[in-house]
Amino acid sequence: xxxxxxxxxxxxxxxxxxxxxxxxxxxxxxxxxxxxxxxxxxxxxxxxxxxxxxxxxxxxxxxxxxxxxxxxxxxxxxxxxxxxxxxxxxxxxxxxxxxxxxxxxxxxxxxxxxxxxxxxxxxxxxxxxxxxxxxxxxxxxxxxxxxxxxxxxxxxxxxxxxxxxxxxxxxxxxxxxxxxxxxxxxxxxxxxxxxxxxxxxxxxxxxxxxxxxxxxxxxxxxxxxxxxxxxxxxxxxxxxxxxxxxxxxxxxxxxxxxxxxxxxxxxxxxxxxxxxxxxxxxxxxxxxxxxxxxxxxxxxxxxxxxxxxxxxxxxxxxxxxxxxxxxxxxxxxxxxxxxxxxxxxxxxxxxxxxxxxxxxxxxxxxxxxxxxxxxxxxxxxxxxxxxxxxxxxxxxxxxxxxxxxxxxxxxxxxxxxxxxxxxxxxxxxxxxxxxxxxxxxxxx
Ligand SMILES: Nc1ccnc(=O)[nH]1
Numbered sequence: 272x273x274x275x276x277x278x279x280x281x282x283x284x285x286x287x288x289x290x291x292x293x294x295x296x297x298x299x300x301x302x303x304x305x306x307x308x309x310x311x312x313x314x315x316x317x318x319x320x321x322x323x324x325x326x327x328x329x330x331x332x333x334x335x336x337x338x339x340x341x342x343x344x345x346x347x348x349x350x351x352x353x354x355x356x357x358x359x360x361x362x363x364x365x366x367x368x369x370x371x372x373x374x375x376x377x378x379x380x381x382x383x384x385x386x387x388x389x390x391x392x393x394x395x396x397x398x399x400x401x402x403x404x405x406x407x408x409x410x411x412x413x414x415x416x417x418x419x420x421x422x423x424x425x426x427x428x429x430x431x432x433x434x435x436x437x438x439x440x441x442x443x444x445x446x447x448x449x450x451x452x453x454x455x456x457x458x459x460x461x462x463x464x465x466x467x468x469x470x471x472x473x474x475x476x477x478x479x480x481x482x483x484x485x486x487x488x489x490x491x492x493x494x495x496x497x498x499x500x501x502x503x504x505x506x507x508x509x510x511x512x513x514x515x516x517x518x519x520x521x522x523x524x525x526x527x528x529x530x531x532x533x534x535x536x537x538x539x540x541x542x543x544x545x546x547x548x549x550x551x552x553x554x555x556x557x558x559x560x561x562x563x564x565x566x567x568x569x570x571x572x573x574x575x576x577x578x579x580x581x582x583x584x585x586x587x588x589x590x591x592x593x594x595x596x597x598x599x600x601x602x603x604x605x606x607x608x609x610x611x612x613x614x615x616x617x618x619x620x621x622x623x624x625x626x627x628x629x630x631x632x633x634x635x636x637x638x639x640x641x642x643x644x645x646x647x648x649x650x651x652x653x654x655x656x657x658x659x660x661x662x663x664x665x666x667x668x669x670x671x672x673x674x675x676x677x678x679x680x681x682x683x684x685x686x687x688x689x690x691x692x693x694x695x696x697x698x699x700x701x702x703x704x705x706x707x708x709x710x711x712x713x714x715x
Contacts, residue, residue: 299665322696355416356624457492571610
């Protein structure tokens with residue numbers, strides 16, 4: 272982006288952004304959009320004052336008036352404007368350990384092993400703080416405003432990880448909204464430490480989480496998990512069916528349990544990969560139950576593409592993602608998010624939600640049409656994690672916006688858009704990414 276023309280924003284608080292293409296699905300206005308492009312974009316002018324959006328008007332019918340003529344204007348020349356992103360499923364405590372703990376074979380089990388060994392050997396408050404902070408710097412610079420992260424909470428780890436998280440949550444207040452989810456396997460809640468973890472999760476304003484697997488004790492684990500959540504009025508955020516086994520039907524079991532408990536909190540199920548390799552009858556039954564139970568789904572396409580269907584020296588035949596289109600068609604809320612970043616579960620990434628959207632479009636064909644898929648990284652996750660004022664553009668909302676050069680989706684998704692401008696409360700932020708060498712001393 273030619274930042275020259277933005278220099279005006281450094282000095283003033285009242286200005287117009289003109290000729291901005293906005294995905295109509297992200298726009299909350301009090302007027303009907305007169306026209307949109309084939310891809311669902313509309314050309315609007317946005318008036319910002321004191322950090323707040325005070326007017327959105329359709330560009331082609333927006334005539335100059337004496338009141339607006341003296342207000343500085345930045346002509347975006349058709350570049351897209353999005354609200355800041357919401358990354359609703361991450362693992363910030365594991366981030367950036369790749370160089371010291373790579374995944375030896377690229378499999379899910381390889382990731383579990385390498386992740387556990389890394390935690391045992393290296394994780395202390397400083398190590399977690401520095402890697403987590405690095406991740407937050409990347410997220411913020413790329414234009415994210417809210418992040419939910421799962422945090423490993425086994426044994427003694429719980430005190431270190433959650434304390435570091437709370438420190439960073441405070442330090443980043445006003446810049447990033449951070450939500451913690453307790454991450455343990457489902458059996459952990461059956462022991463006393465599991466109950467303590469539920470109490471601790473309540474104390475820190477977190478969400479109760481677990482990785483769940485098909486096994487003979489699953490019903491027992493779910494019974495306990497729902498009871499603990501209900502007693503404390505906690506929401507649930509679960510890892511379910513992150514595999515390609517058609518017999519893996521944890522999502523179905525969670526839905527059954529939610530209905531039998533008449534659970535009124537929010538339930539998010541992440542991954543749900545195996546749904547894509549099940550029979551039509553099974554899929555139909557699961558979707559019906561998921562809808563009835565009010566469960567929402569978050570898909571993690573980059574991580575799934577990486578780990579699923581991995582067999583040494585074989586070409587993967589399956590993209591690893593869940594049935595995004597079918598879930599949405601059933602009226603179930605569907606979001607996509609980053610998941611892991613430069614760790615054994617996903618060896619790449621930079622906490623850039625535009626990359627997540629870009630990859631999701633390619634992996635899951637979210638482009639024919641784009642429709643309201645831009646909501647999957649903005650408005651939908653904002654609603655699902657209880658932040659209904661973010662992830663959208665509307666009058667009275669903070670001017671937390673990302674300005675891209677790409678005018679249509681082909682331009683937006685064909686170049687990395689590293690020259691994007693990020694506005695927070697109407698002011699340009701520094702989008703310089705942290706240097707990788709900041710972490711070097713953790714790997715000596
Ligand atoms: N995809 C993942 C599953 C479990 N733990 C992780 O860190 N990531």
